[in-house]
Amino acid sequence: MSVTVGIPRALLFYYYYPQWKTFFDHLGVKTLVSRETTRGILEKGIKSTVDEACLPVKLAVGHVLDLYDKVDYIFLPRIVSTARREYICPKFLGFPDIVRNNINNLPPLIDYSMDLYRKGSSLYNLFYTVGRQFTHNPARIFMAYKKSIESLRMHCQEMEAGWLPFEAGGNHNHEHRPQSAGVQDVTIAVIGHPYNIYDRHISMNMVKRLWDYGANVVTADHLPENVFRREAGKLPKQLFWTLNQRMVGAAFYYFDRPEVDGLIHVASFGCGPDSMTGELIERFARQGSRKPLLNLTIDEHTGEAGMVTRLEAFMDMVRWRRQLDDVAATYY
């Protein structure tokens, strides 16, 4: 009898799924990922969460609900901190408790903490305690852990090579990228939390749309860690949110790159950290650069037309701005 562990396709799934999957594979545990986001999944999540929670949290609850009658365990690590002296948002810290207190008849949650806040803490603690649930052989856990670290490294490398998380993972399916790939004449940096910009439903397929408009899309995840950390170091005080450090660093970096023509900052409605860093990015944009910046806020309301209109207008603006620059370069 083999057990199945459910992994919700939400929150930091987009960074850590390859690692988690490899780990469970090597322990001989089957994994099941919740389906791609649909309206139905989101609706379920909205019904089981307080109104004030942000879109990604509601969506994550929806994904847990999608899994809860199909699996023996749900893997929901409490992601406290993924880097020294930094946190993820408070809602991540309490997420397993939000789930536990709002959904009845849950399968057991695997909610051990992933906490790298203190010096000398290691990811191995998390994986060891998780592994102990399924095997008593420490060597096997250690091997699985080693392999999982390896696949996390591969995943990061793939992203730094220009793939997006939903394309990476060995299969590199190009079905979403425009086949004819006319001319990709502009480069747009999309800055946002991974769970907002890579989820096709709640981002309303933004990345694909931009590709269709002939844009080359870059995100914060294409940058190696040392680059965005160096850039984020320009702030007067180091940010204590890892994801936002990545976003701010990437935004500063792309503002300086001549090949990037415009930036889109995607935030979910009511996101706490984004309200601070969005402001800082915008102030930086106005001071040091003429590059167009579009601030998009997404929430659970479906207004695809609004999104399309704004993206089209933004693309037009980026192209005009560039033409003007070309003209100016010719005459002066």
Next chain:
Amino acid sequence: MKVVYPHMGHMWICIKGMLEYLNVEVVVPPPSSKKTLLLGVKHSPEFACMPLKLNLGNFMEAAELGADTIVMAGGCGPCRFGYYAHVEHAILRDLGYRYELVVLEPPQKHIGELLGKIKHITGQQSWRRVINGIRFGYNKAEAVDKLERMAHYCRPRETKAGATDRVLQDALKEIIAVSAPEGLPVALNRAVDMMNAVSLDKHRPVLRIGLVGEIYTLLEPFANQDIERKLGSMGVEVDRSIYLSEWVNEHLFLGLVRNTGSSKLAKQKAVKYLRHFVGGHGLETVGSTVLYAKQGYDGVIQMLPFTCMPEIVAQSILPRISSELGIPVMTLIVDEQSGEAGLVTRLEAFVDLLARRKQTGEVLA
């Protein structure tokens, strides 16, 4: 150097006392008002929580009074407050205000950073005097909290409507007027005597409600629409889960002063429902709700500013506590759109519900 710091309830009394004892010139911003909020809202990020907007408004109003140095607390997350000072400073700079910023926070590298900042504010004072000053400020906070607690008891029982609040203002003036540590005990005694003189009907049946939630909205009467007074006039005795002096003791002095109420107990009670701290006062909110339920309070009201992250986590957990321990819980969310009438209606309905519930409970017993 003219120092300004943001308002949070009666906090200004203690900080003013402390800084003036250390011969630092202080500008107290005008009390938070609609105008403060408007100024703040106009220039703050849209989704920032309300305390940031009010802080910003405070600083802009204080600038007109000649303030040139901001002193603020900081923090290292995960609540947004830790980054407030820098965002506000950036906004003020872009608006053309010339403020110097001093953030008192846990040092990143070395304790010297913090000490250097304190030295920068206090100038040539000896460390001994600085420590005395800090103790003086803390004692003032304790005195103010004591008076507030007495007011909580008196309001629902006063025989003449509004008497408690008039006396409370006079009593606070006694504390404000003290300028050196030696005078404080006498002034406190006088203030306590004044409060004791309020004529009360001690046998009147009252409801008891615990207020939990985010510290700023709990302490700042403008942010919570004076909820304590409103509840008091409806015949409700309130207790807050957070008082300024307790907060200072736990977060700034790391529990140095003994024998005070502590949030440790609340945190232990919370573990069953929330197993990890979530920044801000999320854990205390959950734990205090459990405590109030166990102490037989009639209801709990949670207050938070819109988009407050730690409190949203707590808010999603409170319904479970409410149903398991059988204590009614209401969540009130405030932001710049909050209207007074809406709040009063909800409070009246909630208080009615509690009164009815208590009555039926007594009849059944």
